[in-house]
Amino acid sequence: MPLSDVSVTDAARAAGISRDTFYRHAPSVADLLAAALGAELDAAVADFAAAPGTGRERFETAEHALFAHIAGRRAVYLHAMSPRLASPVRVMLLERVEVSLRGYLAEHPEVAPEPDGALTGDALYDLYAAYGAAGTVGAIEHWLLGGAAGDPDAVARGVLAVSAPWWWRGA
Structure with a gap:
């Protein structure tokens, strides 16, 4: 069901806990979802940091892992759209x-x-990282707006095709 339709009471009831217990762990259902999805993505982030190969190979591995994660949780991400990703999920x-x-x-x-x-x-590196992240998340949202149809590897290749090639030069 759409994330916006899930109440804290619904989530707490489904988990067999009280609302008070829920709120000790998350301020909202969207925040709880973002934390759960973020925990899954942490492995991909660690893989990027430790990946062998050239810079281009590392970026390819990371983009494919990111879009495979989105595809693997397609229904969850699609239900977090209203019309864009719920803020905690997008920020994550x-x-x-x-x-x-x-x-x-x-x-x-x-x-x-x-x-x-x-x-x-x-300051410059922070700016570059913020710009690259915003473009990647924008591409994810665009893909989700279209129903996240198609091959996630093809989408990852498309994102790499429009990425600034300086990211991997000489690395």
């Missing part, structure tokens, strides 16, 4: 992707372009 995805990208830049600062201007180092 943004944070996971942003942390991954920021970690990659910390490991490979040589790949990041250095534009003219006041932003340098950490």
Whole structure:
């Protein structure tokens, strides 16, 4: 059922707990869902950080894992749309992707372009990671708006095709 139709009372009843117990673990049903999905994604984030291979190979592995996760939980993510992802779910995805990208830049600062201007180092890397994460999550939402139909690997390849190639140069 749509996430917006699930009440805390419904969730607590289904789990066999009181509303008070529910609220000790999460402020809302959407926050609880985001935490559960985030725990699943943490393994993919760790895999990206530890993945062997070139930068491009690491990004391919990560994108495929991310879109496979979304496809594997398609119904859950689709029910979290209204019309876009519920805020806690969207923020969870943004944070996971942003942390991954920021970690990659910390490991490979040589790949990041250095534009003219006041932003340098950490501030610039944070900006790049935020921009990359927002684009990835935007692509996920777009795919979900279309029913998340089709091959998740093809969608992952499409996202990589429009990603800035500097992410993996020299890494």
